[in-house]
Amino acid sequence: MSEIAHLGPVELLTPKFDASLAFFTDVMGLEIHAQEGDSTYLRGWGDYQRWSLKLTASDRSGMGVLGIRAWSPEALERRVAAIAATGLGGGWTDGDLGRGPSYRFRDPDGHVFEIYYECERYVAPPGLEPALKNIPGRNLGRGIACKRLDHINILAADVRANREFCTDALGYRLYERIELDDGVEAGAWMSASIAAHELIYTHDARDAHGRLHHLAFWVDTREECLRAADLWLDAGVEIEAAPSKHAIAAGFFLYGIEPGGNRIEVTTGGRFVYAPDEPVVVWTEADRKKGQAWGVKTVESFHTYGTPPVD
Template structure:
């Protein structure tokens, strides 16, 4: 019997992401008034935001830029020692990043570019959110009151990035950082076009899907979670009432089994409202291989996928 590789639990979760936008004022208005995040700090052309159930001070950095896209995505280590070990593993793999002093809300971080072209950071030190008067919950185990604006996004959930070589990208994330492959999509006679990975027991913290163009480093979408399916349905009404066009959903994903809704924020980045998704408690989970979208049903319940979902990503190509 082949020896089972020791699972690696040195990164804890998706910590924060930076989105670039060419429409800073309108994007900020969207994330605060429509998506329902709180603005906690603004300086030097960037806004720092949080969702009401995020335990860290900030999970989204919104930065003014010439074009939309991902500035960086950051993963939090489980300890300072784990951070040092993962940096050593990256450098042993030939990755040459650099230590940065940190940013608003978090301490020093190791910044590097992944093989698929996205800038990533690893860090441990973070500032916890302490609710001011008027925002504290009656529940002491909840970071903030759940009384929310707009969609009322609850917490950062996952990110989907594009890669020219999906297997190589997910193998890198697994072997150096400890991501576990949960599901992947391999159409008959074609290479792998999608992989869904997680760090602990979620269905996914990271999705890697096939880049449709000759480009690297692009973002497919960033997702925040809400508490339940009804909140996703309510989000659809909120978007319609407040003038945000719905691209896709509400519906249920086949992979992850999450309930979803996608829109484009004013800068052009795709944003998801997500709920549910299965959880993994088995230490010897066997990755599920899909051969078609939804076993021939497109999505789990048969809703067709719009063509824009496969073609649009940020930065938008000429």
């Protein structure tokens, strides 16, 4: 379907490092894989790569670098050539922990990406091997016990320009989008697989650039998502949107704000797209005013808040 295999690991910046780390380990249930400098590398028990979240101490919140894995060395070369042709390429880096050569670039809105192919697979240390051979790690059952990184939603002043960059230069497939009455594209849901979404762009209400809307982690069942809400409540996590079902992409959700200020989602479900000629679903202003799938109205902060915050 695409020369992109899937969304890779993401770096998340936090001005409250210790509190954010405690949130991701004790509450979300991620495992610490390594620590280097101001960063801690974490993973869900179902992540096949060595890490999926790089938590970095910073003076601000938001996204640092978003990784994308190519299907093959040849696919990587072709995507790098396509990116460079847009004038948004930044050049090669040595990669990150457990990752080979990576090509750094920016999207039209200024978010920093790195595309790579070579990476090391996670190998569980002695005593923590999973019982089944087709699972990367053991589920230790701590906190929410998130399985893996699922998707990311990033804000953009011009959604259409960024969506076209991702479909044309990177090779993402557009599954759903929002078009307002004035013709402005307010959201785009893209994927490199049959999953409903991996990479999402939504309009930045502040007309700022390079900001993050949310980072989402997967659990296998709706019951786990409901349980996550109870765990957040007991842990004092700010719950922004209680569990419900999205209309777009049909995923089940829970949204909250981690101590560093970044919006985090616990998610499950969602549609799969098998047809090679599946038409793009276009949602109108009237559609969106109906709220989420079961009629729940979207909270106002969901449309206006992002990280780093701006006045």
